[in-house]
Amino acid sequence: MTAVIVGLGPMGRGIARVLDKAGIPVRVVDLTPELGRAGLERIQAEASADGETVSITAADDVETALGGADLLIEAVVEDMAAKRELLARVAAAGGPNLLAASNTSSLSVSEMGRAYGSPERLLGLHFFNPPTKMRLVEVIVGAATDDASVKRALALVEQLGKTAVICKDSPNFIVNRVCRPLYYEAQLLVSQGVEAAVVDAAARGGLGHRMGPLQLLDFTGLHTHLASSETALREFGDPRYRPIPQVRGLVRGGMTGRAVGRGFYDYAKESPREANQRVLRVPGPASELSVQSEWLGLEGELTVFRCGAPTPDKVSTLKRLAAGGDVVLDSSDGGWLGALPHGVGWIHLHKRPDGALFAEVVDDPAANVEVPPIVDRLLDQLQAPSVRVLALPGLVVDRLAYCMTNEASTVVEEGTASARDVDVALRLAMNHPRGPFENLAAAGIDTVYAGLRSMTDAFGDPRYRPSQLLRRQALGLVRAR
Structure with missing residues (x-):
């Protein structure tokens, strides 16, 4: 096999190196011969910096x-006109068995296929940055x-x-599409009064993300x-x-992220890492507190009342427990x-895949929700780091996770990709x-479905409406009981 890479930006250069390392002969091309030779020199320099030769x-x-x-x-510029022009040249010069692929991250592969003239031999190969590592x-x-052509691409x-993962041609494909509500909800939380650092610290602590969504947007550029x-x-x-x-x-104000020093974070004041640490409460020494909770497997003086949506019976039970002690x-x-009865603390505990606990603590003066001292004692006992959040539907962690899951369910429902x-x-x-x-x-289909319905009712926004697949699955569980 011999491969040709057209376009020698960071992605094209990285893809060329990946193919070369796999033993595939590679030829690279750019807009002009001079740019092509300069691109090759950059490829050689980048490989040398990594201790490799090409x-x-x-x-x-x-x-x-x-x-x-x-x-x-x-891997030329993300512009359909430029890609159509290139593909017309490729169609005229390429052999009858040439497999043509685009590294586009957003444009229609089907439209490119029509421009190519042999759509059966054109598909997308969306590498992630940097291709040499991802x-x-x-x-x-x-x-x-x-x-x-699909079999050739998979091989x-x-x-x-x-x-490889397979995705039918659809806007944003899999990763960028499923992550879109993660970014949207993170932004909406800020617009509703939650500090950016709290959103990111919650995503990292509750979901185990390596970088919070707002820090990631600042990194990639809000204009993009x-x-x-x-x-x-x-x-x-x-x-x-x-x-x-x-x-x-x-974006209109020029605050497009880290590259200009200002986005969701003001980099002249503190880094996202410093801001995340500032809003994170680290637990102190474990307190001598006994806890009654079926979920935690403990019994004692404090009751942790874990439940989903309030119902008259649950509210009545919570009030009765609160009258008899700390809850x-x-x-x-x-x-x-x-x-919520007066004096009752409001938290949400999360158990990450690594077994660590993380807590959101509702602290909302506008809603008259205070944090009683017993909450910090509980979190010390559990050794659970925490952030303080507003009393918004879904809080932060579940709101981010449920909306991503709902989008993923829609992707599967429409046949774009498999679960x-x-x-x-x-x-x-x-x-x-x-x-x-x-x-x-891990959360349960019925729990996620109920959470999305609750957010739909509370916000009155179609962003949160559950997918029909999720609805059918949740109601199917009810019918099976």
Whole structure:
């Protein structure tokens, strides 16, 4: 096999190195012969910095590079007109068995297939940045891509030592689409009064994410995210994909993230790491406190009342317990705001995949929700780090997780990707400890469905409406009981 890489930005250079390392002869091309040679020099320098050598060659133009080639991967600018122009040249110069692939992260592979003229031999190979280190490749199947081309692509990804997931051509594919509500909800939480550092610390502590969603947006650039949000809204035509106004305001003000020193964080004042540490309460020495809770497997002077949505019976029970001693409510359901007895603490405990506990503590002066001293004693006893959050439906952690799971469910429902591939994609591309469906299994379908319905009722926003697949699964559980 001989491969041609067109476009020598960071992605094209990285993909070329990945193919070369797998023993595949690689020719690289850019807009001009001079840019092609300069790109090759950068590839050689980057490989040398990593203690590697490459045997890649540069060609003066696409037509020359394609002689005898079996594979072409284009990584030119994310502009459909530019890609259409390139593919027309490739179609004219390439052989009848040439497999053409685009590294696009957002544009329609099916549309490119039509431009290519042989849509059965065109698909997407979406590598993640940096290609030399990231293990995932999304194989994007266009409307007319044939099975033989998909098999060739899967074999190539395996030869590269990477993991492939299959996705039908759809806006944002798998990873960027399923993560979209993670970013949207993080932004909305800030617009509703939650500090950015609290959102990120909660995502890291409760979900095990290596980087909070707002820090990640600052890193990649809010202008880039806003542009992709506009595309998602246009492509799907669904109001739940609409951009968040606060981000539009930041971009208009030139506050696009880390590169300019200001986004969701003000980098002149403190780094995201420092801000996250500032809002995180680290537990003190374990207190001598005995706790009664079926979930924690303990019994004693403090009752932890763990439940979902409030009902008249649950509210009555909680009031009775509160009259007899210290009680802490453990729930993320926003319905408790109107039913929480005075003096009862409100938290939500999370058990991460690694077994560590993390807590959200509701502290909301506007809602007259205070934190009684018994809450900190409980968290010391459990050795659970915590952040303080507002009394918003879903709080922070469940709101982020449930909305991601709902989007993942929609992706599966419409046949864009399988549940297995969604989970693999999110673990490998985002370093999430669990994929959305693994989170769904851990939380329970009925719990997630009820949480989404509660947020839909509380916010009155179609963003939170459960997918029909999730609804059917939740009601199916009820019918099976």
